[in-house]
Amino acid sequence: xxxxxxxxxxxxxxxxxxxxxxxxxxxxxxxxxxxxxxxxxxxxxxxxxxxxxxxxxxxxxxxxxxxxxxxxxxxxxxxxxxxxxxxxxxxxxxxxxxxxxxxxxxxxxxxxxxxxxxxxxxxxxxxxxxxxxxxxxxxxxxxxxxxxxxxxxxxxxxxxxxxxxxxxxxxxxxxxxxxxxxxxxxxxxxx
Numbered sequence: 001x002x003x004x005x006x007x008x009x010x011x012x013x014x015x016x017x018x019x020x021x022x023x024x025x026x027x028x029x030x031x032x033x034x035x036x037x038x039x040x041x042x043x044x045x046x047x048x049x050x051x052x053x054x055x056x057x058x059x060x061x062x063x064x065x066x067x068x069x070x071x072x073x074x075x076x077x078x079x080x081x082x083x084x085x086x087x088x089x090x091x092x093x094x095x096x097x098x099x100x101x102x103x104x105x106x107x108x109x110x111x112x113x114x115x116x117x118x119x120x121x122x123x124x125x126x127x128x129x130x131x132x133x134x135x136x137x138x139x140x141x142x143x144x145x146x147x148x149x150x151x152x153x154x155x156x157x158x159x160x161x162x163x164x165x166x167x168x169x170x171x172x173x174x175x176x177x178x179x180x181x182x183x184x185x186x187x188x189x190x191x
Contacts, residue, residue, distance in 0.1 A: 003133040004096050008070050016123040019116065021075035021089065024063050028076055029056045031085035035108045044142035045106065048171040070094070077107070077120055086111045089120050091128060091137075099135035101128065105148075117151045125155060129185040136185070140166060140178040149179070156188065157181040 006012075014021035024032070035041055036050040036059070050056055066072045072092035076085045087107035094101045103124060107116055128134040139157060141148045160182050165175035 003131070004094075004099065007073060007132060008067070011067065012073070012127075014075065014123060014127055015080075016119050018080055019120055019123070020078040020080055021120070021123070022078060023067075024060055024074060024076040024085075024088070026057060026060050028085045029053055029060070031076075031108070032056050032059065035087065035106065038109055041106060041109050044145040044148070046167045046169045046171075046176065066092075070096075075124075077105075077116070079111075079116075086116065087120070089124055091124070093138075099133060100138065101134055101136075102138045102140065103128075104139070105151075112147070117148075118154060121151055122155055125183065125188055129183070129188045134185060137183050139181045141181060142167075143177055143179055149181075152181045152183075155183070157183045158187070 011023045012021075013023075033050055033053060033056050036047075036056065039049055042049055050059070063074045066074065072090055072094065074088055074090035074092075077087040077089055078084065079086050087105065089105040090103070091101040092104060103121060105117055105120060125137060128137055138160075139148075139152050140163065141152070143162075158181065160180040163178045163180055166178040167176045168174075169176050
C-alpha cells in the first residue's frame, strides 16, 4: 500500500509518447469547457453538459478536493506538441486495501480516433499495475460505447460481467447499465 499512498504525497506527473499527464488547473478552463459542453463527448457519461465557466471552476475545485481527500486522481491529458489539454483520465473508486482501482477517460471530440485514448490508458496501466503495485484495474463502460470497449479490449481487459442500472444519468433522470471489464497485474504485458 505504501507505493499507492505515494500517489497522494505529491501529484504524480506522467509522460507518454505524445501526452503529458498533469494536474488539472483553473487555467485549463477553456479546454475543459470545450470538452464538457459537447453533448457527443458526454453521450456515455452521467453528467449534463457545462453551460458556464462557473461550472468549470467548480469542477476543477472538485477534482482538487478528490485528490486531497484520496478519493480519486484525475489527470489532464495535454498534447505535448501543442500544449493543449485534450482530455482527462482518472483512477477512481480506489480500494487501497485491495490494491484495486477503476479507470475512466474521455477526450475532446476533435482528438477521437487518433490513438490518444489507447496511449493514455496503456501508460496509466503501466504505472498503476507495474510501478504503483495495483493488483487490478477495472473499467465500467456503457453498453453503447463501442469505441471505449475497443480501447480496453485492445489492451487485454477481460469482460467480467454486466451491471444493470449501475449509473444514474442526472440529465435524463434514469439509470444506465454498464459492462464491467478488468485487467490483473499479471495479465498486463507491456508490448
